[in-house]
Amino acid sequence: MSVVGQVVAKPNSTGTVERTQGVVQKELDRKGEPMSSTPTHILRRPETRTLLVRWPDDHEGIYRYVDLRRRCCCAHCVHEITGEKLLDPTTISEDLDLPQMSLVGNYAIKFRWSDGHDQGLYTWPYLRELCPCDACAS
Numbered sequence: 051m052s053v054v055g056q057v058v059a060k061p062n063s064t065g066t067v068e069r070t071q072g073v074v075q076k077e078l079d080r081k082g083e084p085m086s087s088t089p090t091h092i093l094r095r096p097e098t099r100t101l102l103v104r105w106p107d108d109h110e111g112i113y114r115y116v117d118l119r120r121r122c123c124c125a126h127c128v129h130e131i132t133g134e135k136l137l138d139p140t141t142i143s144e145d146l147d148l149p150q151m152s153l154v155g156n157y158a159i160k161f162r163w164s165d166g167h168d169q170g171l172y173t174w175p176y177l178r179e180l181c182p183c184d185a186c187a188s
Contacts, residue, residue, distance in 0.1 A: 089177070099146065109181075111180075111181035117180070118172070122137065123176070127170065143165070159171075
């Protein structure tokens, strides 16, 4: 099993994937693949129900759990053919928690939400696109 496979199989239970990211970075550096769009730091902040993501350009995005869950693009939440949103965002509670997250290969992160949903993959470009800050929104 590759280092990346080990990371996915045993997600970091403390909520940070900074050390994990370092392992993945070393593995990818060894393979000569670029990591320009991969976050350098990801931290769960349960007290505010937010996720802090630091990007290679030192930009920090703060994502509310509920907003990330409402933007899930899995086949349960978005129709695979038409792109029609199937998830009613009003059904997602503001009290949503994020008990677990894990890296998927070297291209995405997967969240296990407190409502039991765990199907969505958030690729690094998609996660950056979802950044709610004013600079990214413009």
